[in-house]
């Protein structure tokens with residue numbers, strides 16, 4: 165039965181209306197999302213709104229809320245509506261040009277910190293398919309002696325990454341370059357490589373949630389017929405670009421870890437670690453090289 169919302173222009177009425185509209189649109193956790201939208205419209209902390217249900221809102225605030233509500237009911241991701249998303253300890257700008265950074269991607273940073281706990285020992289970090297710059301900037305926040313290079317094939321994504329590097333205070337240690345995976349990197353030039361490539365099998369994209377399917381960049385999702393195309397392109401080049409003792413940590417989709425581990429080993433890599441995310445899914449694979457690399461600074465020419 166439809167919920168009867170309180171009459172009048174109050175925070176409680178907006179929360180109730182938002183919950184009902186989002187529920188009807190098929191949004192999960194409709195009430196929580198409605199609270200986030202009211203918080204955004206009123207520029208208030210969403211966590212405080214349940215206690216402020218009786219507070220009046222102006223016509224302008226109600227109109228602003230309804231404009232945001234229409235977008236979310238059309239299944240636009242909240243992060244694009246808000247224009248920002250938290251990742252690791254950072255608050256990042258996100259636009260439809262970039263994937264919305266996911267909590268499970270933080271598994272790669274946990275792996276890096278576990279395998280390279282000496283924060284002063286990592287000097288050259290590369291993030292392949294940097295998108296918003298999330299992984300690179302979070303890694304730079306943990307490795308104060310490092311410089312970082314983020315590579316992406318999308319110029320629009322690189323603009324967002326640039327903006328995030330400036331806003332988080334890491335611009336002086338960061339370089340971004342347009343490129344096709346690692347093809348422009350010099351031999352032996354990377355101490356720590358991070359990569360969250362597109363890994364959704366092409367045929368499964370149509371069945372993803374509308375927020376992902378209809379709004380996130382296809383180039384950030386589509387991993388080819390079996391989801392593994394990016395790994396086949398990236399892994400064989402890692403023995404060339406990793407420095408002596410270098411480490412490459414890649415995100416994988418659910419059920420892909422074994423296949424990617426095999427691709428790594430046929431590329432001459434040694435699997436150092438497989439790590440699960442908080443949902444218990446094998447999410448990150450860390451590879452090293454058996455042979456000696458050649459030391460050189462990262463380059464994009």
Ligand SMILES: C[S@@+](CC[C@H](N)C(=O)[O-])C[C@H]1O[C@@H](n2cnc3c(N)ncnc32)[C@H](O)[C@@H]1O
Nearest residue numbers: 263265293294295316317318344345360361384
């Ligand atoms: C899954 S998103 C990851 C974004 C970000 N690293 C994150 O974890 O939130 C993959 C990114 O790879 C980029 N990409 C796809 N193909 C590429 C290629 N051949 N070379 C470089 N980047 C590529 C996409 O533009 C997208 O930004």
